[in-house]
Amino acid sequence: xSTVLVTGSRGTLGKRLVSALRQTGHDVWxxxxxxxxxPQYFRADVGNYRQLERVFEQDYDFVYHLAAEFGRINGExxxxxxxxxNVVGTRNILEFQRKKGFKLIFASSSExxxxxxxxxxxxxxxxxxxVIPHNDYAMTKWVNEVxxxxxxxxxxxxxxxxxxxxxxxxxEFYHPYRxxxxxxxxxxxxxxxxxxYKGYHRVFMYVDDLIATLVxxxxxxxxxxxxxxxxxxxxxxHELSDKILAxxxxxxxxxxxxxxxxxxxxxxxxxxxxxxxxxxxxxxITLDEGLPLTLEWMRQVYHV
Numbered sequence: 001x002s003t004v005l006v007t008g009s010r011g012t013l014g015k016r017l018v019s020a021l022r023q024t025g026h027d028v029w030x031x032x033x034x035x036x037x038x039p040q041y042f043r044a045d046v047g048n049y050r051q052l053e054r055v056f057e058q059d060y061d062f063v064y065h066l067a068a069e070f071g072r073i074n075g076e077x078x079x080x081x082x083x084x085x086n087v088v089g090t091r092n093i094l095e096f097q098r099k100k101g102f103k104l105i106f107a108s109s110s111e112x113x114x115x116x117x118x119x120x121x122x123x124x125x126x127x128x129x130x131v132i133p134h135n136d137y138a139m140t141k142w143v144n145e146v147x148x149x150x151x152x153x154x155x156x157x158x159x160x161x162x163x164x165x166x167x168x169x170x171x172e173f174y175h176p177y178r179x180x181x182x183x184x185x186x187x188x189x190x191x192x193x194x195x196x197y198k199g200y201h202r203v204f205m206y207v208d209d210l211i212a213t214l215v216x217x218x219x220x221x222x223x224x225x226x227x228x229x230x231x232x233x234x235x236x237x238h239e240l241s242d243k244i245l246a247x248x249x250x251x252x253x254x255x256x257x258x259x260x261x262x263x264x265x266x267x268x269x270x271x272x273x274x275x276x277x278x279x280x281x282x283x284x285i286t287l288d289e290g291l292p293l294t295l296e297w298m299r300q301v302y303h304v
Contacts, residue, residue: 001025002218005060005102007046007093008067010034012172013107016211017064024215031055032067046089056096062218065093066107068141071177075137086140087147094151103158105217108145110165110230110268111138122271123163123226145226158223162214165230165270169207169290170297184241185295188250189304195256196241201267204240205231206285206293213281220279228270231283243287247295 004021008014009030021028030041031052044051046067067089069075069082090106097104113121114132126142133139151157168181176183181204187194213229238257245252275281285293298304 002061003027005029005063007031007065014066017214020211020215047084049092052092056100060102062103064105072135072137074177079136082136087143090144090147097157098155103221106161108161108163109141110163112142120269120271123228161226162229166202167205167207167210169294184244185298188244188248193254195258196238197258200237203231203234204287205283206290209283209285213279216280227275228272229275230270230272233287234269
């Protein structure tokens with residue numbers, strides 16, 4: 001089995017990935033900003049090269065780079081932290097990869113596509129037309145991909161890029177910058193108002209389906225490849241809200257409907273055939289199955 005480092009290991013996806021990797025027998029180390037007494041854990045800021053030096057005193061076979069400042073609004077309000085963590089942080093990881101030689105699995109984002117006229121987003125789209133991200137978060141993730149491509153050309157470093165689309169599920173704690181499923185569920189459960197923008201569509205992927213694919217990346221690692229990792233269900237955000245209102249018994253009076261969300265992509269529907277073929281990606285849990293599971297976890301956590 002492999003020796004693996006996960007940056008952002010205490011985040012929503014990181015915690016589940018660490019657990020799943022250990023269950024499959026890998027020797028897993030962690031890096032994050034939280035204070036914890038867990039073994040094989042480094043507290044370090046990826047945006048600080050000096051702090052990372054002790055993380056990379058030892059060797060790893062694989063590094064999952066999940067550490068990032070997440071979210072559109074977060075990126076607008078805390079843009080300085082966003083760029084330091086996402087751009088300088090990823091450059092730091094690439095510098096250590098150049099020196100140490102590990103294989104890198106990078107968590108990118110569907111946000112990099114911007115507002116495309118293409119009805120379905122395939123991985124090669126950014127090479128066929130200009131990429132114009134709508135917000136600072138999206139910009140940093142596309143800059144990260146360009147950084148990686150640059151290092152691949154200059155130093156032949158082995159990297160896989162994964163563009164994640166709307167993962168949701170248990171383990172995502174609420175704050176105002178979280179994903180749409182978490183935001184709507186929490187606010188409906190607590191009878192707090194929220195906004196739905198009409199005409200917006202997304203695919204939704206339950207977190208367990210994502211984590212299973214991330215774990216397989218070790219055995220199916222393909223340097224230089226990029227993959228869309230998303231679900232198969234393409235639903236409107238309005239329909240998602242309706243399902244959540246029905247599940248929670250909340251009133252539609254909580255919802256304000258608006259026509260447009262500034263600096264956000266209207267429709268995002270990925271082609272996931274490449275990930276299905278190469279990584280065995282197979283999202284099985286439907287929204288109708290995943291939402292109740294997420295709601296039950298949220299009820300237990302928030303005692304509602």
